[in-house]
Amino acid sequence: MVRWEPGTRERLQAAALDLFVSRGYDRTTAADIAQAVGLTERTFFRHFADKREVLFGGQELLEQAVLDGIAAAAPDASPLETVQAALEALAPHFPAERRPLSGRRQTIVAENPALRERELLKSAGLATSIAAALRARGVPEVTARLAAGSGVAVFGVAIGVWVAEGEERSFLDIQREVWEELVAMTAVSR
Structure with a gap:
């Protein structure tokens, strides 16, 4: 062997x-x-x-990249700007050559209820870590949780688009586009 x-x-x-x-x-x-x-x-x-x-190994590397992105954000950055910086720090973990592997992983997880649950727990854990890092920067609890949840949602949507069949744009470009969509939705006046 x-x-x-x-x-x-x-x-x-x-x-x-x-x-x-x-x-x-x-x-x-x-x-x-x-x-x-x-x-x-x-x-x-x-x-x-x-x-x-x-399927789920490496979570600690992604979480550390996010926390490093938060730490590197400008001190006067808004909570959303800070989360955006954190998400941008994830891009190097998703090079083009990883797309096929990530796509297969997404398919496997989507087809298994226990794995979907694990994925949701992973996302919730990431949101909790982001919120804690924001609170450490002085962001109020509710704002920190909203910003963290928004960031995790953008990340999840971006991954789904990135692994879609026929998609060729970089993960960073897709993530930025999804972020801009979130910002545009929240800018709509009531």
Whole structure:
């Protein structure tokens, strides 16, 4: 069996996505994933706590990028400007070559209720972290929560557009367009 080749985690992830698409998430085991790339199940568990982590691993990297974006925002930036800076800090995590992988991931998550729930929990956790960082900048509670929720919504919509079949624009361009749509909607007078 091939054991310590470079890119083991990425090979496991690619094999898992292929199997999740062809067999279904629930009918694929960690052993199946490892076997598909010539590794042992034990090696799989060195890289992932469980098969869900193939789809949800890396959350801490995205959250850190968002928090770094908030920290780097101008001190006098409004709460929404601060969240916009945080979202812009995510763009490097979504290069064009990652689009096919992200698209397959989105399809797998959408087809499984337990994974959709996990995705929602992940989004809620990100919103909580953003709101806490905004409060640390002196933003009032309700404003912080609204700004954080808006940012997470923009991120979610942007991902969905970015992975759509035939889409070629960069993640950053799409995210900016979705942000502008949010701003335009909130600017409408009552």
